[in-house]
Amino acid sequence: MKGGGWLAGSQFLQKARGAFYTTHTAAEYMVRWAVRSPGDLILEPCFGAGAFLGPLSEALGPERVYGAEIDEAAYRRVLDRRLLWTDRAYLGDFLRADPGKPPFPRAFTAVVGNPPYIRLRRLPRQAVARALQIAAAVMGEPMSPSGSLWMPFVLQSCRFLAPGGRIAFVLPYELTYVQYAKPLWRYLKGHFGEMRCVRVHDRLFPDLSQDVVLLLADRFGGATDVVTFETYADLDALLDGRPDTAVDIAVDDVVAGGRPFVEALLPPALRELLSSPRLAGRLSRLGQLSRFGIGYVAGDKRFFHLSAEQARAREIPPAHLQPTLTSGRELRGIGISTRSIPRERRLYLYDPPADPEHLTAADLRYLAEGEAAGVHLRYKCRIREPWYRVPGLHRPDLLLSVFSERPVMVMNEGGFLASNSLLCGFVAPGIGPEQVVAAWYNSLTLLSCETEVHSLGGGVLILIPGEANKVRVPRLDRVPSAYLAELDRLLRRAGGLDDAFALGDEVILQSELELTRSEVNLIRDGVETLRRWRRNRC
Incomplete structure (x- = not known):
């Protein structure tokens, strides 16, 4: 959830910038999954405090790790700590980077990171246009401007992947159900041979109420109809590989607009009961x-x-x-x-009545009281005529x-x-x-x-x-x-x-x-x- 140069500045807190950094435990788990060979090349597209860079360098050596960061202060701190070599570091907007252009090679074995969780509507117009352009170019269909910046980051990262490569991202839980993420699910289904979505009951960010999942997608260039949803009680269970739940969810069910990731948390016996004809046939949608x-x-x-x-x-x-x-x-x-x-x-x-001729002296006094307090200038009041008539009653x-x-x-x-x-x-x-x-x-x-x-x-x-x-x-x-x-x-x-x-x-x-x-x-x-x-x- 790290932020960017257009958001950097003392007037913005971490939460406003989306600048919350991954705990080392979660980062180490993702690095362990992503790194398969000493010859792997790994990209961290928004490295922030460098939570992934340390484990990556330990696993591969710093010569096999590249990174990007738009926040100059965070960029300098990482270089000062020697978590990343200067000739493998990119200072700037990752959405403006291209594979094969310095400092990046043409393709990476894996991309690992924790992208910004900031709504596009909070960004400058030019940044929004670039994010939407990248998303549409990669997916082949438009992205809704109501979405969040993490999604273009994921899609841009796929441009840097070699065939057979993989991505590992910390993403907001809304990935599993929001409307704007449906095109992303269609893209992932058609471009990765294997997908896992991991949810841990213990929060990965103790200081943040944001609920997150880990998206682990492998075998870039392949295709799959399902995503395996795994849940873990805590971080120890995650590291030990002890899931409470491991359910294959049809990607089409996610795209259709249901809440299959929630339903998967229920025990099989209950899911069977809910779908049984004797019960399902006795239920109606409230809206019916x-x-x-x-x-x-x-x-x-x-x-x-x-x-x-x-x-x-x-x-x-x-x-x-x-x-x-x-x-x-x-x-x-x-x-x-x-x-x-x-x-x-x-x-x-x-x-009161809309016609001023039908207003009493008491009405006129009260309306004057409202105007003196500026009520008539409130947004919902000033866009209606007369301002004091509430519509939709x-x-x-x-x-x-x-x-x-x-x-x-x-x-x-x-x-x-x-x-x-x-x-x-x-x-x-x-x-x-x-x-x-x-x-x-x-x-x-x-x-x-x-x-x-x-x-x-x-x-x-x-x-x-x-x-x-x-x-x-x-x-x-x-x-x-x-x-x-x-x-x-x-x-x-x-x-x-x-x-x-x-x-x-x-x-x-x-x-x-x-x-x-x-x-x-x-x-x-x-x-x-x-x-x-x-x-x-x-």
Whole structure:
């Protein structure tokens, strides 16, 4: 994740530059894999602090090792430490280097490194253009500008490989699932005869929440349909070659947009259960039952959201106020419906008429107060006309929390609006909101959240519409009324969320889907397994 000359400078911290250097243990493992013969030629395309250069020089001698670095300070430190010979070192942007041009020979046996993990959008326009040009030239198809710099580095490195050569890179875990990496997977499939993707539960970067994998691709010039995914409990297990998991994943499954690297963490018995016709045939995507999207964007939360007391103090007409919810916390403790939210806890969206002639004196005073505070200059406000009218107001059938280990879903029988801090669901024809809520609270739903929903750098699940709509839930033809009543009671109780999901395991999974207790326990264990891997980023 090392940075570059255009990012070097005292105003940028390591994290801003992507400048986090590989631990020696991980570097030594990768070097041990990459070096096969005393005659190997090895390239490190972004050597940073030189974590790979030391082990490489020890294995081959410095005359067989070449390196590049764009950060001059890092470059000088490595030369001062004599980790690299001057005539084998390149100071500059590796994406502007060419095979066969000094100091590089035409081809290398292996390329080993830890490329920059910085988003292209943060780079100067010229650097972005060069990165995209390199990626497209090597892959034969364009790279999305929403991607990260590590991907052009990997592709540029392949230009320096001899037939039969190999690459070993530390890459962000997002390699395994992001949309922009799909063309890279297609390229790797068609140009390497063997691939391994290695994930270690212990973080390779103790000071960084970034989750990483090791990509080890061999036999350049060949082709393969699979990547072997290996997981290890810790670095000792990695060095000793003791994987907890070793599963062949079809590259086409990665490209198709699934999350096979997550599913591979589950035990075979659970994977078999999830794919069995008796279970798979009883599940639906959440989006088939209720389509979820984000709520409205106010533009200034403090100005547009008022308590009843604040509205009364400003004499704002009740007709210009809409009851709204602005946080997932407001869904806690209310049961299965917003109808139970007490009036004293309610917030209101300020929603005055667009026509100035219909504004009251109180409206004009409040709008003047907002303009004095610069609210009308906020981006979302200044691009709409008039600035004080919030667009996209709808009353959803269902509401779903966004940030949560156990996302909360409720029916919106209280008729609330909802801001973009919540997901808003609109049920499909013939589906009742109570069917969706009843299907939500069980461990099978939680397991699907773990496999379909991505997490932030700290390991926190964040539900976005595209992923939330893919979550699989039980499809229920009937909803036991006693179950809904008990679910409501548990969700009103402090600390009752876990009990609500446990109730769903009993009533929905065991009684309705006819799963055995041991099968339900297998699902619960799967949830904990995936959480453990997700939380290793905390």
